[in-house]
Amino acid sequence: MITNDQVDLDELIRTCECLREYFIKAGISERRPIEIFTALVEKSVLYIRDEALASQLIFDANEICEQAHYPKNDYSDAKEFIVRNRKNFDKLIENNVEEITHFCALNGVKYLPTIKNTDSKGGHKIFFYIGLVPISEFIKHELELNTGIKQDDVSIEYRVPQLPQAPTWARPLLYLKISGWKFYTYIFLPILALILGYILFLWNYFSMSTDSLFYTIIISAVFGFSYCLLKPFYEAIQKRVGIAPIWLTKLNVISAQLRYVRTESKRPNGKFIRALQLVVYQAECPICNSEVFIEKGKKVHKDRLVGVCDESPREHIFSFDHVMKKGKLII
Numbered sequence: 001m002i003t004n005d006q007v008d009l010d011e012l013i014r015t016c017e018c019l020r021e022y023f024i025k026a027g028i029s030e031r032r033p034i035e036i037f038t039a040l041v042e043k044s045v046l047y048i049r050d051e052a053l054a055s056q057l058i059f060d061a062n063e064i065c066e067q068a069h070y071p072k073n074d075y076s077d078a079k080e081f082i083v084r085n086r087k088n089f090d091k092l093i094e095n096n097v098e099e100i101t102h103f104c105a106l107n108g109v110k111y112l113p114t115i116k117n118t119d120s121k122g123g124h125k126i127f128f129y130i131g132l133v134p135i136s137e138f139i140k141h142e143l144e145l146n147t148g149i150k151q152d153d154v155s156i157e158y159r160v161p162q163l164p165q166a167p168t169w170a171r172p173l174l175y176l177k178i179s180g181w182k183f184y185t186y187i188f189l190p191i192l193a194l195i196l197g198y199i200l201f202l203w204n205y206f207s208m209s210t211d212s213l214f215y216t217i218i219i220s221a222v223f224g225f226s227y228c229l230l231k232p233f234y235e236a237i238q239k240r241v242g243i244a245p246i247w248l249t250k251l252n253v254i255s256a257q258l259r260y261v262r263t264e265s266k267r268p269n270g271k272f273i274r275a276l277q278l279v280v281y282q283a284e285c286p287i288c289n290s291e292v293f294i295e296k297g298k299k300v301h302k303d304r305l306v307g308v309c310d311e312s313p314r315e316h317i318f319s320f321d322h323v324m325k326k327g328k329l330i331i
């Protein structure tokens with residue numbers, strides 16, 4: 001079982017969307033349990049858009065009832081309502097588990113969502129949240145028991161605990177779907193810089209003057225500044241993932257990456273249109289349990305992104321596959 005503070009937001013969104021799609025396609029008549037689940041998903045998505053961490057996606061019974069359009073005046077009424085419908089939701093999943101896991105597998109989803117609650121300590125409110133159960137959990141256990149094969153100890157799994165928003169002024173840079181003329185602008189800019197640079201060089205070469213020097217310095221400064229500003233974007237577009245510049249992330253985000261993800265729309269040639277997205281990849285070091293952050297690789301790991309342990313940044317270095325969200329110790 002994956003608890004909420006370990007949950008991967010990519011997987012959470014994908015899993016819940018898949019299950020909602022299943023409910024629509026299967027035409028299940030029991031409405032309330034689905035409405036409660038949907039309300040929890042909607043609340044979680046709203047919080048994710050507000051940059052909440054996975055561990056903050058917990059809601060009290062009244063909040064969920066309100067979101068599901070069953071407002072209750074009394075807290076205990078609301079709690080009872082959620083608990084009852086959660087039972088029905090569990091039953092619904094249990095009764096259709098084969099069909100659901102099949103549907104999920106077809107859509108590349110590896111988990112099933114469940115409605116969980118936090119412990120009630122000293123009569124405090126309990127909070128509800130969506131937990132994820134790996135579909136393959138029991139199969140893997142069986143495999144380990146049968147073959148005695150243990151998973152490699154020095155492999156690492158990354159997760160996405162947050163999808164931060166860029167500051168408002170930088171959003172157009174990120175969220176434009178890069179296709180057509182926008183795509184060509186990205187290619188056109190470096191070419192323009194090259195041509196202008198060559199013209200300036202010729203001008204200086206044949207008739208150096210105060211004017212020519214002045215324009216060379218101004219234009220070089222403008223292009224130098226734009227280059228520094230846009231370099232991370234070009235890198236993310238080319239390599240599909242890169243380190244996000246500090247000015248793009250807010251202070252409370254320690255380290256963020258930029259990834260170039262597929263959107264739902266396609267180009268006329270059938271290829272997916274992609275857009276840039278801010279994302280935080282993190283992991284726990286399998287050797288010392290400290291946090292692992294993504295950084296640019298140095299020396300032998302040049303041109304790669306690597307996971308570096310906060311406690312032992314020289315020795316606990318891991319490869320970083322942002323697609324599979326996996327890595328290995330690479331010292």
Ligand SMILES: [Zn+2]
Pocket residue numbers: 285286287288289290309310311312316
């Ligand atoms: Zn470590």
